[in-house]
Amino acid sequence: MNAIEIVKLSKYYGKIRALNNMSLDVAEGTIYGIVGPNGSGKTTLIKALVGSLRPDTGFAKVLELDPLKDKWKLRKQIGYMPQSPALYDDLSARDNILFFGKAHNIPDLKKKTEEILLFAELTSRASDAVGTFSGGMKKRVSLCCALIHNPKIIFLDEPTAAVDPHLKIQSWSLFRKLAQSGVTIFISTHLMDEALLCNKITILRNGEILAVDTPQNILQLGKTRLKVYVNNEEKISTIASTPNNLAEELKKFGLDKNISSITLHTDNIEDIILSIIHEKVKEEKT
Amino acid sequence: MNHTFIIAKRVLSQLKNDKRFLALSVIAPLIIIYFLKLLLDTFPSYVNVKNYTIPFSAFIVHFLSFILCAILLIQERTRGTLERMMIGGFSKTSIIGGYTLGYFSLATLQAIVVLIESIWLFKLNYDTKTILMLFMVIWLLAIVSVMLGIFISTFAKHEGHIFPFIPLIMLPSIFLTGLIQEKGLPIWTEIISKCLPLHYAINIIREIIKPEYNITDTCIDFGILLGYVFVLLALASFTLKDSK
Numbered sequence: 001m002n003a004i005e006i007v008k009l010s011k012y013y014g015k016i017r018a019l020n021n022m023s024l025d026v027a028e029g030t031i032y033g034i035v036g037p038n039g040s041g042k043t044t045l046i047k048a049l050v051g052s053l054r055p056d057t058g059f060a061k062v063l064e065l066d067p068l069k070d071k072w073k074l075r076k077q078i079g080y081m082p083q084s085p086a087l088y089d090d091l092s093a094r095d096n097i098l099f100f101g102k103a104h105n106i107p108d109l110k111k112k113t114e115e116i117l118l119f120a121e122l123t124s125r126a127s128d129a130v131g132t133f134s135g136g137m138k139k140r141v142s143l144c145c146a147l148i149h150n151p152k153i154i155f156l157d158e159p160t161a162a163v164d165p166h167l168k169i170q171s172w173s174l175f176r177k178l179a180q181s182g183v184t185i186f187i188s189t190h191l192m193d194e195a196l197l198c199n200k201i202t203i204l205r206n207g208e209i210l211a212v213d214t215p216q217n218i219l220q221l222g223k224t225r226l227k228v229y230v231n232n233e234e235k236i237s238t239i240a241s242t243p244n245n246l247a248e249e250l251k252k253f254g255l256d257k258n259i260s261s262i263t264l265h266t267d268n269i270e271d272i273i274l275s276i277i278h279e280k281v282k283e284e285k286t
Numbered sequence: 287m288n289h290t291f292i293i294a295k296r297v298l299s300q301l302k303n304d305k306r307f308l309a310l311s312v313i314a315p316l317i318i319i320y321f322l323k324l325l326l327d328t329f330p331s332y333v334n335v336k337n338y339t340i341p342f343s344a345f346i347v348h349f350l351s352f353i354l355c356a357i358l359l360i361q362e363r364t365r366g367t368l369e370r371m372m373i374g375g376f377s378k379t380s381i382i383g384g385y386t387l388g389y390f391s392l393a394t395l396q397a398i399v400v401l402i403e404s405i406w407l408f409k410l411n412y413d414t415k416t417i418l419m420l421f422m423v424i425w426l427l428a429i430v431s432v433m434l435g436i437f438i439s440t441f442a443k444h445e446g447h448i449f450p451f452i453p454l455i456m457l458p459s460i461f462l463t464g465l466i467q468e469k470g471l472p473i474w475t476e477i478i479s480k481c482l483p484l485h486y487a488i489n490i491i492r493e494i495i496k497p498e499y500n501i502t503d504t505c506i507d508f509g510i511l512l513g514y515v516f517v518l519l520a521l522a523s524f525t526l527k528d529s530k
Contacts, residue, residue: 050373051373052369052372052373072375072377075373075374075375076375078373080370080373080374082366082369082370084365084366085366086365086366086367086369086370087365087367088296088300088367090299090300090303090304091296091299091300091303095299099292099296100370100371100374102289102292103289103292103371103374103375103376104374104375105288129303145370145374
């Protein structure tokens with residue numbers, strides 16, 4: 001079953017196209033990544049899905065509910081972590097989580113708050129005002145606020161930007177655990193390496209979908225470049241995404257004593273995503 | 287209703303934690319009233335300064351309640367907490383209700399301190415009934431101002447956007463509602479004056495301080511002032527969008 005269904009969704013801000021005729025489906029219990037540079041429409045898409053933004057055309061269904069018409073039913077079942085921390089600086093971490101948790105009438109809210117503070121390694125600072133926290137710590141509190149009511153779908157807008165590597169690993173481990181328990185994670189990121197951690201990704205640019213696939217299939221689009229320096233002259237040979245035919249390529253150069261170095265560069269996910277974006281830019285120019 | 291109290295509690299805690307804001311909300315009107323005393327002391331003796339004292343005090347509360355409430359609500363918007371509250375399951379009715387309830391206490395505090403200082407500083411010999419009636423008017427005006435602040439804040443994207451509304455709403459209140467000049471203004475200015483809540487508050491105050499005051503003389507003005515609360519509440523509910 002699909003947790004999210006988007007059909008021909010478009011949103012314009014004046015003449016600026018934020019989302020262009022976008023259609024995609026997100027299966028339940030998956031980690032779905034929206035990858036793209038700044039201004040590609042990631043936040044607009046999330047806001048349309050949580051019912052904070054009215055699309056100009058098309059429609060979306062989240063848990064088979066309309067984000068605008070059924071917003072009260074839907075908002076009980078979704079968690080949302082915005083790009084900015086969106087917290088009360090004068091309140092403590094604990095009080096922020098309690099405040100947003102109270103909107104959902106959660107039983108044992110205090111106990112749950114302590115548990116989630118422990119997970120985010122915030123227990124020692126739980127009573128301190130959020131205004132005294134670093135950017136990364138504020139993100140942790142914000143994530144706790146999004147998770148406190150055990151939502152069925154969590155919308156995370158760049159959750160790990162400005163977060164230290166340790167918490168980033170921890171956050172992703174939690175996302176995986178949540179997905180295994182059936183929670184759908186819809187995550188936007190401009191950090192291309194995070195795309196590899198998703199079950200499926202959509203690459204966005206200027207509100208348009210450039211590619212939808214699993215990270216593994218996207219990796220197959222990459223190339224490996226073999227650079228051989230013969231008499232200080234660079235000779236480049238491009239081979240398939242996985243260098244299975246490396247031996248064949250190397251044979252061409254034989255055992256030439258003038259070979260001074262051989263380097264092999266296989267495209268990583270970032271190279272591939274950027275090349276997909278660049279190809280689109282080139283296509284638009286021509 | 288529960289959500290309204292949760293938000294009101296948070297507003298109160300914010301006010302309590304923000305010492306500078308709280309001090310400004312309470313101390314600023316006290317200082318301004320003292321300046322008013324210095325100004326009115328320069329007036330010739332045939333001018334009845336009692337006619338200006340309480341109306342000016344009411345205006346100060348009106349102005350400060352409006353601007354402080356509007357700014358805090360805009361801060362909620364720019365910080366993203368307003369959007370998060372709405373997506374998080376708080377209804378806009380709860381948000382407006384919570385804010386009103388939260389500021390209700392601040393408005394009450396402002397009305398009390400302003401009235402006490404004015405009576406003490408200007409040596410006004412009003413009986414308890416008159417003082418209570420004056421408190422009622424200033425307090426009601428403060429509630430109207432909070433509603434006005436909530437309503438106007440929906441048109442602003444950041445704090446700076448609130449400033450154009452000061453000359454648009456507050457300055458006409460000073461010049462046209464009878465605060466300074468009771469009579470002699472062109473007839474057409476009455477139309478503008480009657481659109482401003484301060485006009486009705488001043489009408490009531492000037493009636494209350496008359497020795498022959500009868501509450502029935504001010505029923506209509508009281509009703510209109512109360513009407514402002516509900517109309518602005520309805521307008522704020524309508525303009526505060528939870529989806530753009």
